[in-house]
Amino acid sequence: MSGWGEWSLGDELYSAGSPEPRFAAGALAYPCYPTQLIDGDGKFHVADAENFVKEMELDKCGQSYAVVSIMGPQSSGKSTLLNYLFDTDFKEMNADDGRSQTTKGIWIARCAGIEPCTLVLDLEGTDGMEHGEEDDTSFESQSALFALAVSDIVLINMWCHDIGRHNAANRPLLKTIFQVKMKLFTPRKITLLFVIRDKTRTPFERLKELLLTDIEKIWESFTKSKPDSHNEAALSEFFSVEVVALSSYEHKEEQFKSEVAGLRQQICHSIVQDELARDLYGVVHASDFAYSSQEIWEKIKADKDLHLPSHKVMVATVRCEKIAREKYENLAAKEEWHHSEEDMNHRTTPEFVNRLSLQIDTCLSEYDAETTYYNEGPRSTYRNQLKEKLLQLFEPALVSALEHIGSTILNEFKHTFQTSLNQGEDFYAAASSCIESCLSNFDKACPDVVIEMSNKHKVGVRKKLQCDIVSVLTSSCKEKLKEALSGSIEKELSDGDIIDPWRSIREVLRNEMESTVSQLITPLTRLGMDGSTRKKMIESLEDYARGVVEEKVRNEAKNVLMRMKMCFERSFKMRRQINRLCIGKDDIPTAAKSARRCSLVLLSTLAAIRLDDDDTDDIKEKLEAELLNSSSTATKESSSAKFDPLWLADDSWEQIPSCRKLIGPRSCKKVWDQFMQETEIMISKAVEQGGSTWSLFFKPFHGDSKWSTFYSVASVCLSFAGGAAMNKLGSEALLSLLAAVLAKRAK
Numbered sequence: 001m002s003g004w005g006e007w008s009l010g011d012e013l014y015s016a017g018s019p020e021p022r023f024a025a026g027a028l029a030y031p032c033y034p035t036q037l038i039d040g041d042g043k044f045h046v047a048d049a050e051n052f053v054k055e056m057e058l059d060k061c062g063q064s065y066a067v068v069s070i071m072g073p074q075s076s077g078k079s080t081l082l083n084y085l086f087d088t089d090f091k092e093m094n095a096d097d098g099r100s101q102t103t104k105g106i107w108i109a110r111c112a113g114i115e116p117c118t119l120v121l122d123l124e125g126t127d128g129m130e131h132g133e134e135d136d137t138s139f140e141s142q143s144a145l146f147a148l149a150v151s152d153i154v155l156i157n158m159w160c161h162d163i164g165r166h167n168a169a170n171r172p173l174l175k176t177i178f179q180v181k182m183k184l185f186t187p188r189k190i191t192l193l194f195v196i197r198d199k200t201r202t203p204f205e206r207l208k209e210l211l212l213t214d215i216e217k218i219w220e221s222f223t224k225s226k227p228d229s230h231n232e233a234a235l236s237e238f239f240s241v242e243v244v245a246l247s248s249y250e251h252k253e254e255q256f257k258s259e260v261a262g263l264r265q266q267i268c269h270s271i272v273q274d275e276l277a278r279d280l281y282g283v284v285h286a287s288d289f290a291y292s293s294q295e296i297w298e299k300i301k302a303d304k305d306l307h308l309p310s311h312k313v314m315v316a317t318v319r320c321e322k323i324a325r326e327k328y329e330n331l332a333a334k335e336e337w338h339h340s341e342e343d344m345n346h347r348t349t350p351e352f353v354n355r356l357s358l359q360i361d362t363c364l365s366e367y368d369a370e371t372t373y374y375n376e377g378p379r380s381t382y383r384n385q386l387k388e389k390l391l392q393l394f395e396p397a398l399v400s401a402l403e404h405i406g407s408t409i410l411n412e413f414k415h416t417f418q419t420s421l422n423q424g425e426d427f428y429a430a431a432s433s434c435i436e437s438c439l440s441n442f443d444k445a446c447p448d449v450v451i452e453m454s455n456k457h458k459v460g461v462r463k464k465l466q467c468d469i470v471s472v473l474t475s476s477c478k479e480k481l482k483e484a485l486s487g488s489i490e491k492e493l494s495d496g497d498i499i500d501p502w503r504s505i506r507e508v509l510r511n512e513m514e515s516t517v518s519q520l521i522t523p524l525t526r527l528g529m530d531g532s533t534r535k536k537m538i539e540s541l542e543d544y545a546r547g548v549v550e551e552k553v554r555n556e557a558k559n560v561l562m563r564m565k566m567c568f569e570r571s572f573k574m575r576r577q578i579n580r581l582c583i584g585k586d587d588i589p590t591a592a593k594s595a596r597r598c599s600l601v602l603l604s605t606l607a608a609i610r611l612d613d614d615d616t617d618d619i620k621e622k623l624e625a626e627l628l629n630s631s632s633t634a635t636k637e638s639s640s641a642k643f644d645p646l647w648l649a650d651d652s653w654e655q656i657p658s659c660r661k662l663i664g665p666r667s668c669k670k671v672w673d674q675f676m677q678e679t680e681i682m683i684s685k686a687v688e689q690g691g692s693t694w695s696l697f698f699k700p701f702h703g704d705s706k707w708s709t710f711y712s713v714a715s716v717c718l719s720f721a722g723g724a725a726m727n728k729l730g731s732e733a734l735l736s737l738l739a740a741v742l743a744k745r746a747k
Helices: 046-055 078-086 133-150 170-181 204-224 253-277 286-301 308-332 335-342 349-370 376-422 427-445 452-494 501-526 531-558 560-583 588-605 619-628 636-640 665-689 693-701 705-729 731-746
Strands: 035-038 065-071 106-110 117-123 153-159 190-197 239-245
Touching (some): 035 046, 046 286, 065 078, 065 133, 078 117, 078 253, 106 133, 117 133, 133 286, 153 170, 170 204, 204 239, 286 308, 308 376, 376 427, 376 452, 427 452, 427 501, 452 501, 452 531, 452 560, 501 588, 531 560, 560 665, 588 665
Parallel strands (some): 065 153, 153 190, 190 239
Antiparallel strands (some): 035 106, 106 117
């Protein structure tokens, strides 16, 4: 169905000159290829129609084609006229066989040598006896409606002697045409070209006047019986009526051929002019002619109202869906696409993403080109569906490409950030510069001109990259926290003279957290992290830091005996050296008692976790009362047999919940007993060794007033410094310092 807009044939048939056609000259001539579309029983030949479209290569015509049909009484020479007029090859009646039906049903052919492409429909005669009266009337109406629905020009073949006769054969035909025209819900005007056959001596103008008068009378009688919407409608609103007359083919064959040649030229001229002026947006693509014609005929057969605008939408829907499906399948099956997906990692990712975008744009452009003149509704709908399916097709590879960019940038960030830290750069400065460089490189690596889906995923991958950077920064902070806290705890537990080790540990924890948060807060803000998320992350870091402390202390508690022995050995050695230095003799019992007190403080420190300021207890006091004061070398055997509340009590502390308990009372007692046994051995060895070369060094100073003064000052200083000084300087360094001072005093 061509669906051409309004155009008039009459005056232009005889107008001088011709407009410049927009069709290429010298177009290939096609054979007419006459094909039966609909047989005499009303069956549409789908396969034959599709084959006709294929053989005539109608897909090359696009929307540049016209349809001309002919109807009229049986044996009125319709097929003969078409064959001479359009160089077709329809079967003609053999006069020797008598006047009988030649054309059965509806046939189609392509006009030879006419551009734009012109299709001709040859309809079965309207007053034949081969059909029954009822069937004939039904098929006549159906075929007439079909011709009016698909044609731009309808030739009405009629005998000259029928003009003006009340019972002429053309009257029922005209009534049928007017009647079925009302079923076509379209404002498009159709040209009715009345061809008067075997004209007589009567002047043409008189024949034309009589014919037009008959037509107007038939139209008026028809419209008066119709609803109000049509009873005043003019014939010109629905049809452009033109009249031509031809000589007798049998008696004046040469004159007939000459007149037909002129008519052909005039019709071709009018088709070209109409092609230049018509509205293409309502035209069905020529490749859809078979399908469109079949749908129209099926509706006519079902006696349904034929709404041509809706029919065009339906054809556009089917055609656009088919084109979209073909475009998708062709692209999905392309070998080049599969290679692009497989070797993505072997080429630059931005190049890969741009290639995906180009393939989608090309596919959509091809779809647009093939559906340009279809109804905008279905065309737009299936274009969007095609685009969505293409994006879904490429989405996995696209996401993989963007994730590859993100992964590469993240690795670069890790390397650059760690290198900066290793070179001594401040955490804040290193993090800030690396973040800025990393995000800038990511944005450069992801082209801005890619399809919108990549932009959507780009945002997602960028956010993931930011989260990964946050993870790297927090991991680095955790490593620093762990290193700093572990070292500080190690130091605090080793310093036996500190009055409250846990207070020192809590202070270290606060200081390290404040330092970490101050370095991390600005980089987190630059990465787009909001206040709520930053708060959660800081709380998470605090939990981690507390966990580090707890884990470190728990591990130390498992080795408490070894820790106590190391503390004792270090403190015992230092006390003996101080005594030698200050009083000139080795007071082993006093040094041992002082060293054991330091170890007891360590035991009480590791007995429970005290990370909160309000975590108070009396574990130290209890251990001193029950272990230190009642334990001595001389009384060990007798005191162990006495009543011991640490042995009888439950292995828990009154003020310590189980989650914070590390070493219970009974466990403390066991550890202490073993500690006492092992340190007794160290004390015994010290007693056996007796004096030291240090006593010889200090002997010359005995009785010296200067020595007495220095001894008094050193004793006071060491009483305050004690183990802290030893830990700060080291035992050898401290003693060397004191020795140097004494040597200077001796001079």
